Amino acid sequence: MNTKGDIILSMRGLRIEGQADEQWQEIVHGIDLDLHRGEVMGLIGESGAGKSTIGLAAMGYARPGCRITAGEINFDGIDLRTSSEDELRDLRGVRISYVAQSAAASFNPAHRLIDQFSETPVQHGVKSKFEAEEDARVLFRRLKLPFPDTIGNRYPHQVSGGQLQRAMTAMAMSCRPDLIIFDEPTTALDVTTQIEVLAAIKDVVKEFNTAAIYVTHDLAVVAQMADRIMVLRHGNMIEEGNARDMLANPKDPYTRDLLAVRTFAKDDLDLIPHETPLLKVENVTASYTGGVKVLHDVSIQIPRGRTVAVVGESGSGKSTLARAITGLLPPESGRVMYEGEPLPVALEQRGREQLRRMQMIYQMPDTALNPRQRIREIIGRPLSFYLDLHGAKKEARIRELLEMIEMNPDEYIDRLPGELSGGQKQRICIARALAAEPDLIICDEVTSALDQLVAEEILKLLQRLQDEVNVSYLFITHDLATVRAIADDIVVMLQGRVVEQGPKDEVLTPPHHEYTDLLLSSVPEMDPDWLDRLLAERQLAKT
Amino acid sequence: MKTVLKLFMEAPWSGRFGLLVIAIYIMLAVFAPVLTPFGESEIVADAFEPWGGAYLLGTDNLGRDMFTRLIYGGRNTIGIAFLTTMLAFLVGGVLGFVAAAMGGWIDQLLGRLVDVMMAIPTLIFALLILTITGTSIPVLIVVIALLDSTRVFRLARAVAMNIVVMDYVEAARLRGEGLWWIIWREVLPNAMPPLVAEFGLRFCFVFLFISALSFLGLGIQPPTADWGSMVRDNATLITYGDVTPLLPAGAIALLTVAVNFVVDFFLHKTSGLRDEH
Numbered sequence: 001m002n003t004k005g006d007i008i009l010s011m012r013g014l015r016i017e018g019q020a021d022e023q024w025q026e027i028v029h030g031i032d033l034d035l036h037r038g039e040v041m042g043l044i045g046e047s048g049a050g051k052s053t054i055g056l057a058a059m060g061y062a063r064p065g066c067r068i069t070a071g072e073i074n075f076d077g078i079d080l081r082t083s084s085e086d087e088l089r090d091l092r093g094v095r096i097s098y099v100a101q102s103a104a105a106s107f108n109p110a111h112r113l114i115d116q117f118s119e120t121p122v123q124h125g126v127k128s129k130f131e132a133e134e135d136a137r138v139l140f141r142r143l144k145l146p147f148p149d150t151i152g153n154r155y156p157h158q159v160s161g162g163q164l165q166r167a168m169t170a171m172a173m174s175c176r177p178d179l180i181i182f183d184e185p186t187t188a189l190d191v192t193t194q195i196e197v198l199a200a201i202k203d204v205v206k207e208f209n210t211a212a213i214y215v216t217h218d219l220a221v222v223a224q225m226a227d228r229i230m231v232l233r234h235g236n237m238i239e240e241g242n243a244r245d246m247l248a249n250p251k252d253p254y255t256r257d258l259l260a261v262r263t264f265a266k267d268d269l270d271l272i273p274h275e276t277p278l279l280k281v282e283n284v285t286a287s288y289t290g291g292v293k294v295l296h297d298v299s300i301q302i303p304r305g306r307t308v309a310v311v312g313e314s315g316s317g318k319s320t321l322a323r324a325i326t327g328l329l330p331p332e333s334g335r336v337m338y339e340g341e342p343l344p345v346a347l348e349q350r351g352r353e354q355l356r357r358m359q360m361i362y363q364m365p366d367t368a369l370n371p372r373q374r375i376r377e378i379i380g381r382p383l384s385f386y387l388d389l390h391g392a393k394k395e396a397r398i399r400e401l402l403e404m405i406e407m408n409p410d411e412y413i414d415r416l417p418g419e420l421s422g423g424q425k426q427r428i429c430i431a432r433a434l435a436a437e438p439d440l441i442i443c444d445e446v447t448s449a450l451d452q453l454v455a456e457e458i459l460k461l462l463q464r465l466q467d468e469v470n471v472s473y474l475f476i477t478h479d480l481a482t483v484r485a486i487a488d489d490i491v492v493m494l495q496g497r498v499v500e501q502g503p504k505d506e507v508l509t510p511p512h513h514e515y516t517d518l519l520l521s522s523v524p525e526m527d528p529d530w531l532d533r534l535l536a537e538r539q540l541a542k543t
Numbered sequence: 544m545k546t547v548l549k550l551f552m553e554a555p556w557s558g559r560f561g562l563l564v565i566a567i568y569i570m571l572a573v574f575a576p577v578l579t580p581f582g583e584s585e586i587v588a589d590a591f592e593p594w595g596g597a598y599l600l601g602t603d604n605l606g607r608d609m610f611t612r613l614i615y616g617g618r619n620t621i622g623i624a625f626l627t628t629m630l631a632f633l634v635g636g637v638l639g640f641v642a643a644a645m646g647g648w649i650d651q652l653l654g655r656l657v658d659v660m661m662a663i664p665t666l667i668f669a670l671l672i673l674t675i676t677g678t679s680i681p682v683l684i685v686v687i688a689l690l691d692s693t694r695v696f697r698l699a700r701a702v703a704m705n706i707v708v709m710d711y712v713e714a715a716r717l718r719g720e721g722l723w724w725i726i727w728r729e730v731l732p733n734a735m736p737p738l739v740a741e742f743g744l745r746f747c748f749v750f751l752f753i754s755a756l757s758f759l760g761l762g763i764q765p766p767t768a769d770w771g772s773m774v775r776d777n778a779t780l781i782t783y784g785d786v787t788p789l790l791p792a793g794a795i796a797l798l799t800v801a802v803n804f805v806v807d808f809f810l811h812k813t814s815g816l817r818d819e820h
Binding site: 359 | 709710711713714716718720728732733
């Protein structure tokens with residue numbers, strides 16, 4: 001453990017208001033926080049918990065549309081709330097710095113990395129341009145970026161997402177600050193990349209004895225990074241304490257819920273049915289215009305009433321597979337067989353009945369629902385379109401569907417999507433797919449935009465619906481916890497190829513394909529020593 | 544009516560002013576025969592009578608009552624401008640949505656066609672066509688509407704382009720919905736705010752364009768009253784320091800300002816709505 005110094009940051013009774021509908025509402029209700037020199041504090045909670053807002057307040061900053069209304073923020077003897085904008089500017093970047101969630105959006109695409117790196121120290125007069133560039137190479141090496149001497153000459157789009165996130169951490173380190181705020185720095189990354197970034201951050205923070213506030217929604221990640229954890233919900237502190245103690249022995253029921261979230265798992269099916277599979281993809285090869293092949297000779301099959309999970313990192317071609325199956329991207333070769341009959345390759349050639357039997361649910365429920373249509377119309381349209389239901393019959397069926405997804409028809413039927421929460425919107429998407437009475441629903445990352453507890457509810461709902469109406473799912477995801485929870489069969493994809501497939505138990509138990517192994521071992525576990533142990537193991541395997 | 548009242552109550556002063564002015568113009572246009580003391584093209588006195596007495600704003604170059612002509616002029620000019628703008632939006636909007644939803648060669652064909660039309664200066668193009676076709680009011684409406692629909696096409700296509708890539712449109716395509724449903728039910732409701740705002744602006748431009756054409760003698764033909772030709776007919780008075788010919792011009796300016804106030808208010812309102820999502 002780190003040696004803890006004196007208190008570097010302290011907040012007392014922090015209250016922050018946010019503007020919604022031209023009214024100010026309190027979103028952070030009196031938070032106390034103490035951070036010692038060299039200590040990492042994890043702020044954890046679901047969206048809307050106020051964790052990012054508190055993180056930014058530690059820099060004396062409130063986002064546009066937010067304002068700090070009460071409380072003290074004291075950074076190393078300086079009261080940030082009474083400091084002038086100029087005084088704050090002298091602190092920010094030099095003594096307190098910030099690493100944002102999306103490094104890709106935070107870098108200026110028109111400048112080289114090293115120029116952006118040296119901007120802050122030069123601007124603040126901490127270092128000369130030459131010294132700053134020298135220092136950049138040191139930090140790039142420290143953060144284990146490849147080609148540390150030359151990588152700074154590249155532009156942001158010429159390095160990968162994980163490398164960019166590490167470059168941004170280097171940038172935050174450039175003036176050797178006393179405090180760094182990490183705002184979900186690995187959320188947008190694949191699991192295998194996440195490990196490298198986590199390891200790099202952990203390493204430099206320790207080396208320079210920097211205090212850090214680590215904001216995330218992922219408890220397993222925070223378990224690796226933080227000395228202390230603060231659990232937040234709706235702007236209130238739920239629980240705060242030593243990381244190890246809290247993980248071993250959570251006091252508050254909400255913390256226990258968060259910890260238990262990944263334990264939901266589907267019972268194994270006893271028999272593999274030997275009838276004709278519902279859907280069979282045979283040797284499909286597909287490419288986008290421009291000729292880049294994204295699918296190479298992919299073959300999978302989906303039995304009736306079962307869930308097939310397609311796992312892979314971004315760029316593995318898993319979403320393209322869904323587009324090839326639906327006919328949005330007609331494959332170049334290979335075919336898609338539906339109950340033994342080949343489906344026409346292009347969407348336009350398929351009949352209404354063929355379309356009805358295959359429905360889709362999307363990743364972002366916000367964009368998957370037309371914001372100007374009411375729930376009644378959204379769910380009602382497939383009913384009249386496919387099943388020719390009208391009037392009272394249609395209305396009754398809409399209500400029935402709403403009840404199936406556990407939403408009160410009287411309350412929700414006349415609402416617009418904008419008046420629902422993210423989880424409720426995703427439920428409506430499920431109801432819309434179910435309305436067509438399909439045999440197969442393609443779920444494209446349906447839980448990845450949702451909070452963990454909400455995602456778990458959605459998975460349980462999908463599972464219950466499968467048991468009730470015997471629908472098959474093709475479940476596309478990058479999250480292995482989701483796979484464990486819902487899949488019967490697993491397909492692992494890498495760079496447009498299937499590297500391994502089979503029943504869940506077979507794929508998840510060793511021996512694995514090399515890549516499956518990497519993927520599985522990269523999923524963070526709650527154990528605080530997991531990251532160190534894993535890195536040590538990998539180091540050992542290399543030598 | 545209730546919604547109009549509610550809209551009026553929540554508007555800022557500029558929006559209220561705009562709505563009020565537009566309401567007055569509409570009233571004047573609708574009740575023109577009741578409000579005016581004389582007929583539209585009735586010659587009631589000598590040319591260029593001064594203000595006051597029986598002739599509230601004097602008489603024009605042919606001895607017709609200026610006040611009467613001003614109200615009738617509003618009726619004609621606003622009516623024609625409104626019809627023209629509607630037609631322009633119907634043609635340009637539908638084609639723009641089709642181009643965005645279909646893509647491919649249809650998009651290319653329509654896009655290039657519009658480029659060609661936009662390459663020729665509008666006023667000169669209009670003068671050319673009107674010289675060939677003659678200047679009856681229906682021809683005038685169709686010609687200006689077609690010329691103006693090119694701008695609407697561009698806007699509608701650009702707005703729709705951002706909408707057709709949304710997942711809900713893909714969901715509709717996957718469902719097997721036809722082009723008409725996608726345009727009418729998925730794209731149009733989401734494209735309304737920018738299009739309505741553009742409607743207000745286009746309306747002003749068409750209005751000015753008709754007045755300009757009338758001033759040049761190729762717009763609304765005498766003896767029908769309209770504001771553009773009224774300025775031209777009485778232009779000589781300006782030399783004598785009389786403001787009468789500027790009254791129609793002022794009426795045009797006032798309406799333009801009012802419409803733009805309302806457009807600004809509407810834009811603000813709808814963009815506010817969007818933030819909630």
